[in-house]
Amino acid sequence: xxxxxxxxxxxxxxxxxxxxxxxxxxxxxxxxxxxxxxxxxxxxxxxxxxxxxxxxxxxxxxxxxxxxxxxxxxxxxxxxxxxxxxxxxxxxxxxxxxxxxxxxxxxxxxxxxxxxxxxxxxxxxxxxxxxxxxxxxxxxxxxxxxxxxxxxxxxxxxxxxxxxxxxxxxxxxxxxxxxxxxxxxxxxxxxxxxxxxxxxxxxxxxxxxxxxxxxxxxxxxxxxxxxxxxxxxx
Numbered sequence: 392x393x394x395x396x397x398x399x400x401x402x403x404x405x406x407x408x409x410x411x412x413x414x415x416x417x418x419x420x421x422x423x424x425x426x427x428x429x430x431x432x433x434x435x436x437x438x439x440x441x442x443x444x445x446x447x448x449x450x451x452x453x454x455x456x457x458x459x460x461x462x463x464x465x466x467x468x469x470x471x472x473x474x475x476x477x478x479x480x481x482x483x484x485x486x487x488x489x490x491x492x493x494x495x496x497x498x499x500x501x502x503x504x505x506x507x508x509x510x511x512x513x514x515x516x517x518x519x520x521x522x523x524x525x526x527x528x529x530x531x532x533x534x535x536x537x538x539x540x541x542x543x544x545x546x547x548x549x550x551x552x553x554x555x556x557x558x559x560x561x562x563x564x565x566x567x568x569x570x571x572x573x574x575x576x577x578x579x580x581x582x583x584x585x586x587x588x589x590x591x592x593x594x595x596x597x598x599x600x601x602x603x604x605x606x607x608x609x610x611x612x613x614x615x616x617x618x619x620x621x622x623x624x625x
Contacts, residue, residue: 398449405491406477406479407478407487424482424486426465430460433460433461433465434527435494436485436494439492440488443492456469465481465482468481526563531561532552532564533600534565538569542603543587545567549565562598562600564600567602567603568604569603
């Protein structure tokens with residue numbers, strides 16, 4: 392898609408002005424491009440861009456450039472192409488974009504509950520074959536499963552996402568609800584298998600926060616999501 396040059400000019404102006412509006416946030420944004428955090432920052436920024444109201448041509452170009460930094464961070468983003476689009480060197484471009492689109496650092500995200508807006512979450516879901524990949528993009532990934540049955544779904548989520556979230560120092564929070572008590576004698580076909588339940592409750596990772604509530608009886612491991620956490624409700 393050809394870029395609208397007036398849109399590019401306005402975009403560059405917004406990137407410059409956002410720094411002047413909040414110098415404290417600008418100073419704090421330096422940590423976002425630290426080599427140990429840059430990859431996660433770029434992934435969250437990519438999600439924010441996807442759900443933003445930026446000019447379509449600019450949004451498409453940014454997504455293309457940012458996608459190349461998902462794994463290795465800033466060093467694999469085409470620096471000249473990013474400079475041509477933003478008028479800034481790559482480090483400043485990423486920091487200014489984070490300010491413009493509200494992408495917070497880990498500490499800020501924990502304070503606010505979630506670093507992603509609803510629009511950003513929807514952008515990630517639309518852009519992924521598996522909508523649950525949004526768990527990899529948010530600072531407080533949690534899932535609420537109503538009618539959990541035998542907990543196969545929870546077991547699969549843990550197997551697919553927990554290790555990747557652990558690498559970034561994040562928790563996976565699972566809320567499972569079912570009207571039947573897995574320790575009761577009836578309804579065995581739809582109840583949580585004892586071994587699966589015990590594996591989830593006694594999982595060795597401190598980053599798994601699992602809670603099963605059956606009627607009035609909560610059977611849980613770890614903590615509960617806090618208000619504002621990014622939940623995927625099923």
